[in-house]
Amino acid sequence: MLNIQNLHAKIGGKEILKGLNLSVNAGEVHxxxxxxxxxxxxxxxxxxxxxxxxxxxxxxxxxxxxxxxLTPEERAWAGxxxxxxxxxxxxxxxxxxxxxxxxxxxxxxRGEAELDAVEFLALIKKKMKIVKMQEExxxxxxxxxxxxxxxKRNEIFQMSILEPKLAILDETDSGLDIDAxxxxxxxxxxxxxxxxxxxxxxxxxxxxxxxxxxHVHVLSGGKIIxxxxxxxxxxxxxxxxxxxxxxVA
Amino acid sequence: xxxxxxxYLSDFEQLENDDWFSENRQSALDVFKESxxxxxxxxxxxxxxxxxxxxxxxxxxxxxPVSMRADEIDALRFQGLDCIDLVFIxxxxxxxxxxxEPLEExxxxxxMQDALAKDKDxxxxxxxxxxxDNSSPFTALNTAFxxxxxxxxxxxxxxxxxxxxxxxxxxxxxxxxxxxPRNLIVVGENAEMTVIESYIGHGQANYFTNAVTEATLSAxxxxxxxxxxxxxxxxxHIGNLIALQSRDSNLESHSISLGGALVRNDIHxxxxxxxxxxxxxxxxxxxxxxxxxxxxxxxHLKPHTSSTENYRGILNGxxxxxxxxxxxxxxxxxxxxxxxxxxxxxxxxxxxxxxxPELEIYADDVKCSHGATVxxxxxxxxxxxxxxxxxxxxARSLLTYAFAxxxxxxxxxxxxxxxxxxxxxxxxxxxxxIREFTHE
Ligand SMILES: Nc1ncnc2c1ncn2[C@@H]1O[C@H](COP(=O)(O)OP(=O)(O)OP(=O)(O)O)[C@@H](O)[C@H]1O
Ligand SMILES: [Mg+2]
Numbered sequence: 007m008l009n010i011q012n013l014h015a016k017i018g019g020k021e022i023l024k025g026l027n028l029s030v031n032a033g034e035v036h037x038x039x040x041x042x043x044x045x046x047x048x049x050x051x052x053x054x055x056x057x058x059x060x061x062x063x064x065x066x067x068x069x070x071x072x073x074x075x076l077t078p079e080e081r082a083w084a085g086x087x088x089x090x091x092x093x094x095x096x097x098x099x100x101x102x103x104x105x106x107x108x109x110x111x112x113x114x115x116r117g118e119a120e121l122d123a124v125e126f127l128a129l130i131k132k133k134m135k136i137v138k139m140q141e142e143x144x145x146x147x148x149x150x151x152x153x154x155x156x157x158k159r160n161e162i163f164q165m166s167i168l169e170p171k172l173a174i175l176d177e178t179d180s181g182l183d184i185d186a187x188x189x190x191x192x193x194x195x196x197x198x199x200x201x202x203x204x205x206x207x208x209x210x211x212x213x214x215x216x217x218x219x220x221h222v223h224v225l226s227g228g229k230i231i232x233x234x235x236x237x238x239x240x241x242x243x244x245x246x247x248x249x250x251x252x253x254v255a
Numbered sequence: 256x257x258x259x260x261x262x263y264l265s266d267f268e269q270l271e272n273d274d275w276f277s278e279n280r281q282s283a284l285d286v287f288k289e290s291x292x293x294x295x296x297x298x299x300x301x302x303x304x305x306x307x308x309x310x311x312x313x314x315x316x317x318x319x320p321v322s323m324r325a326d327e328i329d330a331l332r333f334q335g336l337d338c339i340d341l342v343f344i345x346x347x348x349x350x351x352x353x354x355x356e357p358l359e360e361x362x363x364x365x366x367m368q369d370a371l372a373k374d375k376d377x378x379x380x381x382x383x384x385x386x387x388d389n390s391s392p393f394t395a396l397n398t399a400f401x402x403x404x405x406x407x408x409x410x411x412x413x414x415x416x417x418x419x420x421x422x423x424x425x426x427x428x429x430x431x432x433x434x435x436p437r438n439l440i441v442v443g444e445n446a447e448m449t450v451i452e453s454y455i456g457h458g459q460a461n462y463f464t465n466a467v468t469e470a471t472l473s474a475x476x477x478x479x480x481x482x483x484x485x486x487x488x489x490x491x492h493i494g495n496l497i498a499l500q501s502r503d504s505n506l507e508s509h510s511i512s513l514g515g516a517l518v519r520n521d522i523h524x525x526x527x528x529x530x531x532x533x534x535x536x537x538x539x540x541x542x543x544x545x546x547x548x549x550x551x552x553x554x555h556l557k558p559h560t561s562s563t564e565n566y567r568g569i570l571n572g573x574x575x576x577x578x579x580x581x582x583x584x585x586x587x588x589x590x591x592x593x594x595x596x597x598x599x600x601x602x603x604x605x606x607x608x609x610x611x612p613e614l615e616i617y618a619d620d621v622k623c624s625h626g627a628t629v630x631x632x633x634x635x636x637x638x639x640x641x642x643x644x645x646x647x648x649x650a651r652s653l654l655t656y657a658f659a660x661x662x663x664x665x666x667x668x669x670x671x672x673x674x675x676x677x678x679x680x681x682x683x684x685x686x687x688x689i690r691e692f693t694h695e
Contacts, residue, residue: 054642057634078641079650088642094635098657098664103691104643111644147657148639164643 007032007203008053008073008172013064015052022048024228025064030172033200037214037239038207040225041247046207047091049225050176054088055081068172082108083115085171089161089178091207096148101160104148105130105167112168133166137193155186162193169197174205179213191216211243224250257291259309263433264288266315267399275375276382276401283388283398290392299391302577302609303519303548308491313433313463315400317345321426328352331422331455336670338451339364340420341405345462346434348403361413361446363406367437370406377408382439385469386497391521393493397467400435404466407450411443411473418449418479418668425490427460438468442476442504449479451671454494456487456514463491470496472504474528479507481671485678486514488545495521503530509666510549511675512539513682518547526553526560526591537566538662540682541574541606548577553593555584555618561592567662568599569655570606580625581613588618595625600632600658602651652683 008030015023022045030036040046052059053066055078066073069084076084096104109129110120121129134141137159149157158178165173175194179187194204194217206217214222214236222238223230226247231254232238242250267284292309293300323344332340341364342352348366355364363374370378388395405421423436440450454464464486472478478498486492492515498506510520524533539547553562568576582593599608612625632654640650659679666672680689 054638056638077647078638079644079646082642082644090639090642094633094639096636096639096654096657098660099640099653104640104645107649107688107691108644111646115644168644 007034007069009067011065013049013052013066014062015048016060016062017048017058021062022228023052026225026229028223028230030203030205032203034220035198035204035206035217037219037222038205038225039209039222039239039242044226045228046225047176050088050091050174050205050207053081053174054078054086079111082168083112085112087165087168087170087173089158089165089173089175091176091180093149093157093161095150095152097150099148101144101146101148102130105164108164109167129167133163136166136196137163138189139163154181155183158182159186159189162190166193166197171201172203172205173197174207176207177209178206179208179210187213188216211239214239226251257288260288260291262312263315263396269316270400270402274371275379276371279383280399280401283383283395286388286395287392287399290395293392299550303517303546305517305519307517308463308493311431311461311463313431315433315435317347317432317434319429320347321345323352323424323426325352328422328424331424331453333420333451333670333674335673336418336420336668338418338420340422341366342422342424343403343436344424345426345432346403346423346436359413359415361410362415363408364419365406367404367406367439368402371401374406378406378439381441381469381471383469385471385499386467386495391495393465394467394495397435397437397465397495401437403434404437404439406439407448408441409443409446409448412445413443414446415448418451420451420453423452423454423464423466424457425455425460425462425464425487426457427462431461431463433463433465436464436466438466440468440470440478440480442470442472442478444473445475446473447477449481449668451481451483453483453485454492454514455485456490458487459489460487461489462487464493466492466494468494468496470498470506472498472500472506472531474502474504476501476504478505479509479667481509481668482511482520483675484510484512484514484518484520486518488514488516488543490515492518494519495523497523497525498533499525499527500531500533502528504528505532507534508536510535510537512537512547512549513678515547516545518545520547520549522551524553524562525556526562527556529557529559531557531560533562535562535564535566536662536665538568538659539566539576540569540659540679541576542571542682543574544572545574546576547574548579550577550579550581552581552583555582555588555591555593558587558589558591560588562594564595565662566597567659568597568608569602569659570599570608571602573603573605575607576609578608578610578627579613580611582615582623582625584614584616584618584621584623586617589620591618592622594623597627598658599627599629600655601629602632602655646685649685649688652685652689655683656680656689
């Protein structure tokens with residue numbers, strides 16, 4: 007599904023990713039943990055194609071294609087989804103219309119018929135239940151005036167509607183209370199199947215109680231410095247990151 | 256005498272000018288004769304060079320009337336808007352296409368020429384009493400040529416529900432024309448009404464519109480004024496709105512500028528009694544080599560008056576826009592509120608905006624704020640939309656539209672708001688997809 011080799015990336019001339027390797031197979035859930043500022047969001051942004059993240063070295067293949075050659079929208083059409091750590095507010099752009107345009111852009115790319123208003127409405131009704139999204143929020147401008155938790159939930163809602171092949175969740179669990187966390191986890195779990203892959207960027211083992219990862223990685227200093235199974239997360243929670251840094255050094 | 260204005264003088268000679276207003280026309284012409292066209296040395300005209308208007312020999316005498324088909328004109332009206340309308344073609348009142356009668360009790364609407372003949376006593380008290388010929392040479396030129404335009408008078412305590420739509424249509428008929436529309440709106444005590452001035456040019460027509468609107472609002476009068484400027488991209492447009500406001504009166508002005516090669520809009524609100532309020536909203540969209548200048552001025556002459564101004568600009572291509580918002584708080588005009596904002600979106604590196612708030616405050620107990628911003632489309636928003644499968648061009652258009660719609664959505668009249676939304680969308684690439692996003 008996703009294969010990252012020796013990835014180097016700069017932001018504003020400063021090297022943030024320094025030779026990162028990661029391989030994700032279809033059907034797998036990977037968790038990426040690591041200290042603040044280690045490059046987790048940068049990795050997510052590079053994968054989604056943000057301008058200003060300059061890849062200076064390395065390759066990324068996604069579903070057999072050179073991911074780095076694609077525009078952000080081409081990546082979305084091809085089934086990649088990033089749930090942002092800090093979703094932006096877009097005044098004047100209606101949430102529901104954005105979703106409809108997004109779904110239909112993806113469907114068009116896949117050669118499927120576009121959804122009409124009725125079909126689309128049925129789809130969002132169904133998905134709203136899963137993430138307990140309030141109708142009132144839906145009809146507002148994208149994320150405008152949403153609380154932190156509502157923004158995160160909206161990301162999961164969008165994800166559940168777009169049904170991506172590869173979803174990257176950048177700290178979607180941060181700042182959520184336990185009920186909201188369960189909702190997010192449910193949204194993710196309902197998406198999981200053998201054809202889809204998920205990358206969870208998180209600081210908290212708590213999320214992994216609800217979504218069981220196949221692999222856990224530690225990103226530090228722009229590289230994956232340790233990988234393991236789900237028990238690694240528990241160990242990190244107890245001992246922090248310093249022991250690994252020492253182990254590697 | 257100034258140069259380059261000879262043809263205006265000779266056109267003036269051909270004008271029917273033997274009514275009671277002739278002396279006023281003559282003295283206005285004398286003012287214009289003396290000043291000529293404004294030049295860039297004048298502070299007010301620093302950023303707007305009117306030499307193109309001066310150079311072209313526009314004729315102010317419309318000898319060969321053009322005809323337009325009824326369906327052609329219907330297409331230019333606001334769809335779904337139940338209104339009274341006046342149609343002018345190349346500056347001349349077209350009665351056959353207008354829709355005035357039957358008039359409601361307490362409302363008078365006439366072409367200026369007829370009003371001059373019929374309502375002498377009334378007009379003598381109002382016409383050219385609010386716009387000062389010495390304030391701008393264009394105003395003087397307009398006064399010299401007063402003949403066509405809308406005269407609207409609402410009696411005290413009368414609320415007119417139907418908006419009055421004044422359509423100024425320009426269609427080339429060989430020699431480039433100058434038209435000098437003159438509107439007078441008199442709103443009586445406690446009266447309310449809505450007036451729309453719509454300037455529309457046909458195709459690539461080259462002409463010069465020099466419009467002046469005077470409005471006077473008596474105590475507690477309410478006027479909503481819309482100006483929608485869609486002149487042809489080869490046209491020159493100079494427009495002035497001057498309003499004198501009495502106690503507790505309320506003026507809401509919306510100025511939308513989409514067309515024109517060289518455009519100057521002036522709005523001047525005089526808050527002459529306590530409790531008078533003015534709201535000024537404006538949107539300008541420019542592209543290619545368009546030049547659009549918006550000058551506004553509010554005089555807070557008395558205490559407890561308020562002004563709120565919100566102008567937005569979207570500039571593309573090599574276009575240039577000017578915003579100058581002047582607020583003068585006169586001596587002893589305490590407890591006034593004046594808020595002003597001008598936000599600009601630059602879509603190209605070659606577009607240019609000069610924005611300048613000007614505050615002159617001679618009172619000490621006032622609440623004033625002003626702000627101006629110039630920026631590009633927000634990169635984070637663009638990326639967010641693209642990451643949600645929206646292609647780049649659509650995402651750009653969507654954000655541009657959203658920027659404009661923050662202003663348009665404040666327009667209360669549904670059919671006008673809707674039509675403006677469609678007009679704005681029509682100017683954006685990827686229009687079809689964006690149309691889906693416009694909420695009703
Ligand atoms: N636009 C930018 N300009 C300059 N430096 C940046 C920019 N964005 C991120 N950085 C820097 O890149 C480094 C990695 O940031 P990144 O956001 O990827 O960290 P992170 O691992 O996601 O941290 P956190 O856990 O706090 O979210 C940090 O040192 C950060 O300051
Ligand atoms: Mg981060």
